[in-house]
Amino acid sequence: MFSSSPPSSLPKSVSSPSSCAARTGDRGRGLSGLIEFIDAHRAFAVVGHEKPDGDCVGSSLALASFLRRIGKEVELLSAGPFKRREIAAYATLFRPSLSAQIRPSDQTAVIVVDCSELSRVGAELASQLAPFARAFIDHHETCGDHCAHSFVVKTAPSTTTLVQTLIETMAGSLEAAEARALFLGLATDTGFFRHLDEHSADTFASAARLVRAGANPKDTFLAMNGGRSLASRMLIARVLSRLTPYYGGALMTSYETCEDAVQLGLDVRDSDALYQLIQSIQGVEAIVVVRQESPTHCSVGFRSRGSIDVSVIAARFGGGGHRCAAGLRIEGTVDELLPRFVAAFEAQMRAPAAGAQVRS
Numbered sequence: 001m002f003s004s005s006p007p008s009s010l011p012k013s014v015s016s017p018s019s020c021a022a023r024t025g026d027r028g029r030g031l032s033g034l035i036e037f038i039d040a041h042r043a044f045a046v047v048g049h050e051k052p053d054g055d056c057v058g059s060s061l062a063l064a065s066f067l068r069r070i071g072k073e074v075e076l077l078s079a080g081p082f083k084r085r086e087i088a089a090y091a092t093l094f095r096p097s098l099s100a101q102i103r104p105s106d107q108t109a110v111i112v113v114d115c116s117e118l119s120r121v122g123a124e125l126a127s128q129l130a131p132f133a134r135a136f137i138d139h140h141e142t143c144g145d146h147c148a149h150s151f152v153v154k155t156a157p158s159t160t161t162l163v164q165t166l167i168e169t170m171a172g173s174l175e176a177a178e179a180r181a182l183f184l185g186l187a188t189d190t191g192f193f194r195h196l197d198e199h200s201a202d203t204f205a206s207a208a209r210l211v212r213a214g215a216n217p218k219d220t221f222l223a224m225n226g227g228r229s230l231a232s233r234m235l236i237a238r239v240l241s242r243l244t245p246y247y248g249g250a251l252m253t254s255y256e257t258c259e260d261a262v263q264l265g266l267d268v269r270d271s272d273a274l275y276q277l278i279q280s281i282q283g284v285e286a287i288v289v290v291r292q293e294s295p296t297h298c299s300v301g302f303r304s305r306g307s308i309d310v311s312v313i314a315a316r317f318g319g320g321g322h323r324c325a326a327g328l329r330i331e332g333t334v335d336e337l338l339p340r341f342v343a344a345f346e347a348q349m350r351a352p353a354a355g356a357q358v359r360s
Helices: 020-024 027-039 054-069 085-093 123-129 159-171 176-189 201-213 217-225 230-241 258-264 271-279 310-316 334-344
Strands: 043-048 073-077 108-113 133-138 244-246 251-256 286-292 297-304 325-331
Touching: 027 108, 027 133, 027 159, 043 054, 043 123, 054 073, 054 085, 054 108, 054 159, 054 176, 085 176, 085 217, 133 159, 159 176, 159 201, 176 201, 176 217, 217 271, 230 251, 230 258, 230 271, 251 334, 271 286, 271 297, 286 334, 297 310, 297 334, 310 325, 310 334
Parallel strands: 043 073, 043 108, 108 133, 251 286
Antiparallel strands: 244 251, 286 297, 297 325
């Protein structure tokens, strides 16, 4: 069976619709369907995408805590790895694979958070969870699996916002550990509120309720941004030194090599700080950073100020994400891939191409 006993506390540091529009256009309908799904089952596996971030982990932790509060049995799953500093302390709360004794039944189900495709939870977990009834809670632009009981709202600033709505609707209040987990996710996906605009009053109201329930913005900020190593700053310096402008400087590209990982380590990456520095350059509208993870494969990060929808570009190469932040993993090398990504931006760029060679 699923474990029915939650940890003593969370670490303090913190019939299906036929289109995306049908799934995301009616928040109330999606929420009511998810509530029906929860009421209909006794035990749940809660799982998020592989390579989790704060929104994924925060959503999973808060949802699991709430489900246990209302008498459900829960197993937290994640393929990991928990490389980001702000989520490392939570790794021990997740299992990497489904318990051997768990079997699909009309009483057991899966809730997938922060993605809309079962394949994104990792190959092993996806195979184990495929026979189960499932629902999704997500806010990404790219559409995935269709499911009658999904709560998917593309305009939500984070998946934790949707989990917060679910908990407040069903329970009326949040526990302090849930509030801390939810605030971490909200802070992660909004760049600690940097990405919000004048239409974000509801999001700030949600954040205020989290703080009232026990979230600590100062502690969350320090968990996300403090304690970085010298090697992490050296890696940022290397990537900045490789910046190449295209389309009159509207697009900036850079890359990491396998040698960078050998010399400085993979655990020193601070992508948020890197993207923030590049976006501070005058005239930059979009960013592409390609990381050579192995001799044959790369991971790619896209960022935008908002005028360019990078989720559309990522989707062309098999990835996904949001309008302002997207990514993918792809076969190839930096030299092979960067020109393809630069060309993919051409239709959305008005200025003439101004980029030099990928590498000199």
